[in-house]
Amino acid sequence: MDLSWMAWTAPTATFFIVIALLILSMGIWEYFVPGGSPRMGILRFExxxxxxxxxxxxxxxxxxxFWLGIVGLSLWWALAVCVAYALCVFRWV
Structure with missing residues (x-):
């Protein structure tokens, strides 16, 4: 299969691998602890x-x-903001 049409750089591959691993780990977690632990958060729905x-x-x-369009600095700082955001979502939403 020729994938030369797409810019498969190391960051691009890492991005898709991380997303796949997140989905896989959620599937494994759901298998061992079914139900997804629904809860009511700040959005006011389960x-x-x-x-x-x-x-x-x-x-x-x-x-x-937003970071790329407005700030334009290194995306490593955006990654830190994204991790903090994800932790807040899993804690309070």
């Missing part, structure tokens, strides 16, 4: 672990886009 993962990934994408 969310499960999978919902919170989706919200954190979607929010992180917007954080990175």
């Amino acid at each position: 969310t499960t672990r999978g919902d919170r993962l989706f919200i954190s990934l979607l929010g992180s994408a917007f954080i990175c886009l």
